[in-house]
Amino acid sequence: MVDVGAAAARGKQVSSRVSEDGAGWNCQTIGTFQALRPNTKTFTWLNPLTLWRSRNEVLAGLFGDPSPEVRRRWVAAQRERGVDPDFRIKQDVGEEYSFLVLGDTGEGDASQYAVIPGMLKLGEGTSFSVVASDVIYPTGSGNEYRDKFFRPYKDYAAPIYAVPGNHDWYDGLGGFMRVFCDAKPLHVQRQGFRLSPSGLRGLLWKKPDAIDEPALDEAQKMRPLPEQQATLPAPYWVLDLGRLLLVGIDTGIRGDLDREQGEWLRRVSADPRPKILITGKPIYVRNEYHPCAIEGGGTVDDIVRDPACNYVAAIGGDVHNYERFPVRVGDRTIQYIVSGGGGAFMHATHTIPRVDVGGVHEDEFRCYPLRGDSLSFYSLLYSKRLHMRWLYLTPEQGLALTAKQVGNTPPRHSADVPITARMRWAARLLGAWPMPFHLPVGRIFHRYISELSDWDTPPFFKSFLHVSVTAGHLKIRCFAATGCLQQEVEPPLEDEVEIPL
Ligand SMILES: [Fe+2]
Structure with a gap:
């Protein structure tokens, strides 16, 4: 088993906070991850088909989000199958154990596979992993789990x-429910067309992909070991x-909770044991506060902050970088973490203003990545793409500007x-300094x-979490x-x- 304490001590010496080399700048040799990739395709959103397939995001914004209703049907079907009524699962992990959290993994290209060698190294001896949101891009299709989940x-x-x-x-959760909950597809309810927002939405809405079962069977054989298997009772769950307790919630397309899930969350959060929330939408991110509304009133963060519920951390994916806000709530500090760097293209950190949200200094x-590295990364990318050499800022310049x-x-x-x-002009154009418009x-x-960037050259600025629990x-x-x-x-720390328990 890997000695994580020792790995962390070494990792601290070689991080992006210590040197440019630690950030992966000046990379001499590309990693072994290249050999793990099924192909050298870069994940592409610009393909019109990809955009058409993920149209449900736009439709949900225009005509309302039907996911809460679909979730109720999934959950009812699972209850009918006789899963635990509170969606509890128990894994016997012993007194001291560790696990990994990866957010936003499923692009299936270099940015996802680059995480694998370090994840395997530090994941040795961990009891399990959790993927925090966006398991499969672009639409969660059950037919894309092979190269974006089982293979990596x-x-x-x-x-x-x-x-x-x-x-x-965007797949109506069909792929997720099939793979993680072993659920049968929902019966598609056909309604005659009505000239109404929901009628229009129904007409255009992308239905779940029909899953190629023999192909999925083959894909699942890539993770054949008994110790690799686990079935979730529902899209939201409590891991004892x-x-x-690890509490996973399903924030759907719009980032809120349906009434039934809200009631469930209040019920399972009443257990006095310490808890970590895993969510698809971070509560604190980019110096903003998103408490996550619950249908019928109240928010997820009301529950997280309630001393009786004893949450010590809330970890969310969705934004593809790492951010940590230690927020003081009464006499406790709750760690609000964004962990979305597990596989998809990096979202900038250099646009995060000076932090003061929630009283965090x-x-x-x-x-x-550090704001300066993020700025340098995007300046390099755009200067190459737009053939504007003046736009390039070195990591050193990026750091000086953002500081x-x-x-x-x-x-x-x-x-x-x-x-x-x-x-200054380069920083403005890249969003680091205020300007009405930026790239x-x-x-x-x-x-x-x-x-468009075909970004196959390190650094990728990906990250994952290692969580260890001792007495x-x-x-x-x-x-x-x-x-x-x-x-x-030597993965950088x-x-x-x-967090005391
Ligand atoms: Fe994402």
Whole structure:
């Protein structure tokens, strides 16, 4: 079994907070992950078919989101099958154990496979993994699990649980329910066309893919070991780990909870044991607060903050980087974490303003990639793509610019860099400094532009969490994957926090 304490101590010395090499800049040798990939295709959103297939996002925004109703049907069908009424699962993990959390994994290209070597290394001896949202891009299809789930995690020798993300819902959750809950497809309810918002939506809405069962059987054989198997009772669940509970919620397409799930969450959260929430939408992200509404009143965060419910951390995917907000609630500190760096194209951190949300001080906030590296990454990408060499900012310049903008001490030591007008304009155009318009570096970039970049060169700035539980405390560590061999051999430790239990 890997000695995570020792790996973390080494990882801390070689992180992006220590050197540019630690961030994966100046990569000499590309990682072994290349050999694991089924092909060298880059995941593409620009394909009109891909966009058409993920149209449910747009339709849900225009005509309302039918997912809560579909979720009720999935949940009712599972209850009929006789699953635990509170969707509890128990895994015997012993007194001291560890597990991994990966967010937003399923692109099936270099950005996903680059995470695998480090994940396998630090995952050795862990009891299980959890995928926090967006298991499969673009639409969660059951026919795409082979290369985006079973193949990448074939050598991970423990069960993998998951909560769905919005992308998994673009398939009506059909793929997710089939693979994780072993559920039969829902009977499609055909309604005659009505000239109404829901009628229009029904007409255009993408139905779940019919799953090619023999092909899925073949794919599942890539994870054949008994110790790799696990079945979830529903898309939301409680994992009983003895002294700790892991509570997974399903935030659907729009990022809220239906009434039935809200009641369930209140019920299972009344257990006094310490808990970690796993969600498809982070509660604190990019210096914003999203408490996650529950149908009929109240929010998920009301429950997380309630001292009686004893949540110590809330971890969410959806945004493809790592962020940690230690929020003081009464006499406790709850760790609100974004962990969406497990496989999809990186979302910028350099657009995160100076942090003050929830009373968190900028100096307590952590993110990966560092804002300066994020700015340099996007400047490189756009300067190449747009053939505008002046747009490029070195990592050192990126760090100097973002430290000046945010007003913090640069998180990585570097020589004093004079800030020129050219650098300022580049930073503005890339969203690091305020300007009414800037080039897309977040969701829009990911959706419409990332594939144009054919980004097959490290660093990828991917990350995953290693969580360990011992008698008195819980440790959450964020390890990086850059796609570079050096960081596969010694995964950098980008952040670590200890929580007393
Ligand atoms: Fe995502």
